[in-house]
């Protein structure tokens with residue numbers, strides 16, 4: 001595939017244009033990141049996930065618009081309503097998610113921050129059994145007044161329970177704690193329980209999906225060998241692999257494998273827990289766009305084709321971390337950030353071992 005393809009498109013009808021953008025997103029999922037588009041699309045008529053795909057939405061304003069688009073080796077223009085299709089499911093995942101890990105857990109603060117996130121436009125919340133705040137996430141979605149189908153909720157199983165049926169009980173208990181009827185994505189949180197434990201959790205997840213209690217299933221912190229191992233006991237592709245990703249830890253081997261296999265890559269700890277906010281190159285890129293270092297990091301993640309999961313309990317930071325749709329990092333800026341990766345996983349903030357047996 002050529003590194004750069006330029007193409008100009010003029011006077012497309014709005015439905016046709018939305019179809020083009022959707023096709024570009026699908027191609028991206030299969031590992032050929034696409035770029036870019038010089039002018040924004042008219043806003044989606046509705047941010048409702050249940051109304052997607054956009055190509056089927058009613059036309060509101062001009063049926064035909066003139067524009068010039070430049071398609072390079074990157075991504076289509078972004079909005080907070082963007083979604084990606086998940087493999088082997090009819091559902092789509094919002095391109096940005098809201099993380100809620102906090103140590104120690106604080107349920108009232110979690111409810112408040114999720115409400116602030118939903119108010120700011122996030123439609124995707126990432127919790128886990130381990131975070132001890134699944135109930136709080138469900139409570140916030142109920143209090144928000146949004147339709148259940150308009151919010152994408154992920155949780156994760158911490159460990160196997162000594163048998164597929166016992167593990168299935170643990171999964172069902174999570175869905176009950178969240179209390180929204182179903183979850184959209186259920187992940188194996190980490191691969192550390194060994195081949196038998198991983199297989200047991202996956203088999204239980206497949207059953208939970210068959211019961212309709214989760215719409216999709218995936219993994220987190222899985223290395224390539226763990227993903228390959230799954231082919232030995234399941235025909236279900238994990239919809240997602242959620243791994244630590246930011247300029248200082250890029251996990252290229254895992255990312256390349258996931259894109260090749262059609263697995264959506266979620267980026268956790270995308271803000272490097274604010275540890276790099278004074279890094280000179282990051283600061284200078286942020287200043288050049290009059291944005292914060294955190295906004296640059298979220299934007300980097302989106303432009304790399306990941307689904308970033310920034311966390312904050314501060315309403316202003318929650319809002320600004322998702323306010324990343326009116327600037328674009330140039331190729332030079334992306335390259336500068338891409339050059340930050342530290343060797344041997346030294347850039348990792350979290351302790352999870354993607355190479356464990």
Ligand SMILES: NC(=O)c1ccc[n+]([C@@H]2O[C@H](COP(=O)([O-])OP(=O)(O)OC[C@H]3O[C@@H](n4cnc5c(N)ncnc54)[C@H](OP(=O)(O)O)[C@@H]3O)[C@@H](O)[C@H]2O)c1
Pocket residue numbers: 098099100101102126127189220221242243267268269270271272273274277292294295309310311312313314317318320321350352
């Ligand atoms: N699957 C896994 O194993 C795994 C592991 C880790 C994380 N995750 C998921 O990924 C989510 C995000 O990762 P994370 O929580 O580790 O880290 P993160 O999102 O990279 O950083 C969160 C930290 O950055 C601060 N922060 C947020 N916005 C900021 C801003 N604009 N300016 C300055 N500081 C800012 C937050 O403080 P305030 O709250 O005070 O703003 C918090 O201390 C988690 O919540 C969780 O959902 C998954």
